[in-house]
Amino acid sequence: MNDLMSGNEPTMIGVSERTHPLLKRLKDDGHFSEMADAYRFGVALALAHGVQPDEIVGTRQTVFSVATIDPDREIATAVNAILGDDGSSIYRRVERLAEWGIRELARHAEDGEIDFASLLSAAARLVEDGDL
Amino acid sequence: MKLLSLSMHNFMPYKGENTIVFPEDEIRNVMIVFGDNMRGKTSLLNALRWVFYGKALGRHLREIPLHELLNKEAAMESDFVIEAAVVFEAEGHRYELRRRALKRPMVAFPSRPEDFQVSVGLQKDGMALPGHVVESEINRFAPEQVSRFFLFDGELLQEYESLLIEGSEQGRRIKEAIEQVLGVPTLINGRDEAETLLKQFRRHQQRDLSHVVGLERQAEKQAEFQRRQESLENDLAMLREKLNQTKSERSSLDDELEKVDSIHRAKTRLDHLRRRQSEIDKRLGAISVDKQLTLRSAWKDLLQPKLAARKEELYAEQTKMTALLAEKSALESKRDDLQQMLNEDTCPTCGRPAEESKRYEAGKLLGEVEAKLRRISVDYVSLGEVNARIREIDRLAGVGAASRIRALDEERARLDVELTKIENDAESLSDQIKGVDTAEIARKRVLRDSLLQEEARLERDVDDRTREIDKVKRELAIIAKSLDDLPQARAKRSSAMVKVCMAVEKLFEESIERLRKKLKAEVAAKASEAFAHLTTQKSYSGLEINDNYGLTILDENGARVTVRSAGAEQIVALSLIDGLARTGRAAGPVVMDTPFGRLDLRHRDNILRYLPTTTGQLVLLVHDGEIRRESDLAPLASRIGAAYEIKEVSPRHSRIERVHS
Numbered sequence: 001m002n003d004l005m006s007g008n009e010p011t012m013i014g015v016s017e018r019t020h021p022l023l024k025r026l027k028d029d030g031h032f033s034e035m036a037d038a039y040r041f042g043v044a045l046a047l048a049h050g051v052q053p054d055e056i057v058g059t060r061q062t063v064f065s066v067a068t069i070d071p072d073r074e075i076a077t078a079v080n081a082i083l084g085d086d087g088s089s090i091y092r093r094v095e096r097l098a099e100w101g102i103r104e105l106a107r108h109a110e111d112g113e114i115d116f117a118s119l120l121s122a123a124a125r126l127v128e129d130g131d132l
Numbered sequence: 133m134k135l136l137s138l139s140m141h142n143f144m145p146y147k148g149e150n151t152i153v154f155p156e157d158e159i160r161n162v163m164i165v166f167g168d169n170m171r172g173k174t175s176l177l178n179a180l181r182w183v184f185y186g187k188a189l190g191r192h193l194r195e196i197p198l199h200e201l202l203n204k205e206a207a208m209e210s211d212f213v214i215e216a217a218v219v220f221e222a223e224g225h226r227y228e229l230r231r232r233a234l235k236r237p238m239v240a241f242p243s244r245p246e247d248f249q250v251s252v253g254l255q256k257d258g259m260a261l262p263g264h265v266v267e268s269e270i271n272r273f274a275p276e277q278v279s280r281f282f283l284f285d286g287e288l289l290q291e292y293e294s295l296l297i298e299g300s301e302q303g304r305r306i307k308e309a310i311e312q313v314l315g316v317p318t319l320i321n322g323r324d325e326a327e328t329l330l331k332q333f334r335r336h337q338q339r340d341l342s343h344v345v346g347l348e349r350q351a352e353k354q355a356e357f358q359r360r361q362e363s364l365e366n367d368l369a370m371l372r373e374k375l376n377q378t379k380s381e382r383s384s385l386d387d388e389l390e391k392v393d394s395i396h397r398a399k400t401r402l403d404h405l406r407r408r409q410s411e412i413d414k415r416l417g418a419i420s421v422d423k424q425l426t427l428r429s430a431w432k433d434l435l436q437p438k439l440a441a442r443k444e445e446l447y448a449e450q451t452k453m454t455a456l457l458a459e460k461s462a463l464e465s466k467r468d469d470l471q472q473m474l475n476e477d478t479c480p481t482c483g484r485p486a487e488e489s490k491r492y493e494a495g496k497l498l499g500e501v502e503a504k505l506r507r508i509s510v511d512y513v514s515l516g517e518v519n520a521r522i523r524e525i526d527r528l529a530g531v532g533a534a535s536r537i538r539a540l541d542e543e544r545a546r547l548d549v550e551l552t553k554i555e556n557d558a559e560s561l562s563d564q565i566k567g568v569d570t571a572e573i574a575r576k577r578v579l580r581d582s583l584l585q586e587e588a589r590l591e592r593d594v595d596d597r598t599r600e601i602d603k604v605k606r607e608l609a610i611i612a613k614s615l616d617d618l619p620q621a622r623a624k625r626s627s628a629m630v631k632v633c634m635a636v637e638k639l640f641e642e643s644i645e646r647l648r649k650k651l652k653a654e655v656a657a658k659a660s661e662a663f664a665h666l667t668t669q670k671s672y673s674g675l676e677i678n679d680n681y682g683l684t685i686l687d688e689n690g691a692r693v694t695v696r697s698a699g700a701e702q703i704v705a706l707s708l709i710d711g712l713a714r715t716g717r718a719a720g721p722v723v724m725d726t727p728f729g730r731l732d733l734r735h736r737d738n739i740l741r742y743l744p745t746t747t748g749q750l751v752l753l754v755h756d757g758e759i760r761r762e763s764d765l766a767p768l769a770s771r772i773g774a775a776y777e778i779k780e781v782s783p784r785h786s787r788i789e790r791v792h793s
Binding site: 123 | 424427430436437528541
């Protein structure tokens with residue numbers, strides 16, 4: 001039985017208290033229509049960059065139910081496929097990836113606009129260049 | 133008639149005293165006055181018009197109110213005297229005509245025509261003539277009706293084009309003006325008087341016949357048609373008056389709207405920009421929503437490179453496992469064959485009994501195959517897992533968000549640039565129309581359009597009434613003929629008078645037609661002669677005149693040239709003016725304001741060579757765009773008797789100076 005099937009997975013996930021306002025801002029500034037969209041994008045961005053995220057520092061703020069963020073368990077599948085199974089909780093890893101990804105998106109948003117097309121193209125180049 | 137000098141005092145832009153002296157030499161009879169637009173060329177023409185006829189004309193031939201003739205700077209300095217004086221020679225006498233407008237004593241600042249008192253004085257050989265003969269004396273040499281041909285505004289050339297439109301109301305009015313010049317009205321007045329008498333005697337006749345037994349019905353019928361004719365004629369007169377009024381109101385609105393045309397255009401453009409701005413705003417909103425929707429699934433695109441790499445690994449694993457499985461299957465099949473051969477002692481291929489040496493080899497081979505099979509271990513669970521993982525990754529297919537988002541970003545950037553430009557343009561247009569009542573402009577535009585429609589309706593009504601009057605006249609003629617056949621009717625004096633009046637009217641009518649025919653032939657011949665000198669297209673054979681005095685060019689085969697350029701229109705119009713001027717009066721002075729507007733160099737040269745030969749004096753008021761002083765005057769050099777230039781002192785003050793003699 002893998003982690004997906006285990007009973008140790010959280011039912012609610014989120015980000016740190018420090019990152020939560022950044023997530024909210026991504027929605028409020030119109031970059032995403034929902035916070036959940038920004039959350040998923042953040043997770044994928046971190047995975048694309050091959051980030052091995054640290055544990056979340058400080059208080060964790062739960063924002064979504066797992067069923068909302070990953071109703072078809074696609075994110076879990078992607079994490080498992082790309083990072084492999086290290087025996088830990090997949091959705092805790094998802095949280096850590098989201099923490100990094102959202103902060104990265106917030107950094108890009110500092111210029112006012114996030115160049116999503118470039119972010120998407122850069123992800124492809126990272127693999128082609130063998131950076132990861 | 134020969135003009136000698138013109139003096140102006142505070143007349144329009146000419147502040148204080150300004151005098152020009154006309155060339156008197158018969159050969160050097162051309163005077164050129166140069167002046168930029170808005171400097172006072174037309175005011176010079178108007179000074180002559182005002183001194184001769186007491187009126188100055190603005191756009192669309194509308195009279196300029198007297199108080200607007202006063203120089204604005206002079207008015208600011210409380211100098212309220214307007215004066216123009218012309219000295220001319222005619223029939224061996226020297227005349228000095230002076231017109232003066234003075235502010236009335238009780239008026240502080242004149243702002244209406246009534247605030248001025250106008251006086252006119254004419255001296256003949258130094259002797260003042262009595263006031264009541266001034267007008268008739270002027271009309272002997274320069275009748276006002278003819279003035280449009282010798283005080284000539286180039287802008288009006290276009291009017292003559294309407295003569296070609298058969299039945300147009302404007303054409304009819306110009307035709308009347310032309311016939312006025314040519315003397316046709318004398319006969320027309322005669323015909324009209326005969327017609328008035330005819331109506332009068334018809335009424336007598338009706339009274340007489342109403343008492344004759346058996347003719348009452350005829351009399352009643354005639355009376356009815358006559359009443360109908362009078363009613364239609366009154367109607368026609370009213371319609372014509374209404375039409376003139378409507379035209380005047382419409383042209384006045386046209387002038388007002390022309391002044392604010394730039395404002396109207398700015399407002400229209402601003403409205404268009406605002407609509408575009410709103411469209412762009414909507415599209416930007418839609419782009420934003422579209423982008424957000426695309427981003428909802430875009431996270432999968434971010435993972436595609438990694439997932440593809442992972443899938444490659446899984447495929448490699450799957451291939452390895454599948455190959456092992458195939459190898460195991462082949463070995464198992466081989467093992468089964470060898471075992472069968474050893475058990476049955478026959479060759480599995482040909483079925484013959486196996487030789488001993490062969491059995492030995494088969495046993496050895498079976499041992500090797502069994503050893504290999506023991507070494508091969510296939511993990512079916514792992515293979516299943518690999519296959520499942522490949523399927524899971526396949527579920528995470530990308531959505532192609534990058535290209536879609538790039539396309540949306542590019543469109544948004546383009547629209548942002550357009551929006552910025554629109555905002556800048558809108559700001560500048562808003563500044564332009566700030567403080568202007570655009571609603572009032574819109575109201576006037578709608579009003580003008582409705583007046584135009586009314587004009588068209590009135591013109592149709594005028595045509596209808598004219599046709600109806602002709603019909604009634606035909607009916608009356610039939611009745612008159614039938615009465616003439618009846619001895620009881622013929623015996624009445626009134627019937628005899630009706631007959632005489634009808635004959636006189638017919639005589640005038642025929643005379644008018646004969647005179648018109650003769651004049652038209654003369655005008656056509658003279659205009660054709662002028663045209664031959666003025667046109668650069670020598671293959672044209674001449675001009676054909678229509679009932680309205682409209683002229684059509686004939687080609688070398690005598691066929692009508694139906695399509696002609698704006699320049700050709702102007703040449704034809706100038707030919708007509710020259711033809712009319714020479715048919716209607718003796719050669720005298722001609723003053724032309726901006727006559728070369730639409731003409732090319734060769735046509736202009738032709739005019740400059742030809743007109744001095746047909747006029748007593750030719751005064752050309754031109755701007756630099758029409759004539760380049762240094763080069764274009766060469767063909768005319770030997771005929772120029774004087775040249776003046778209008779110089780700007782201030783926007784409201786011009787001075788005229790002699791530059792060449």
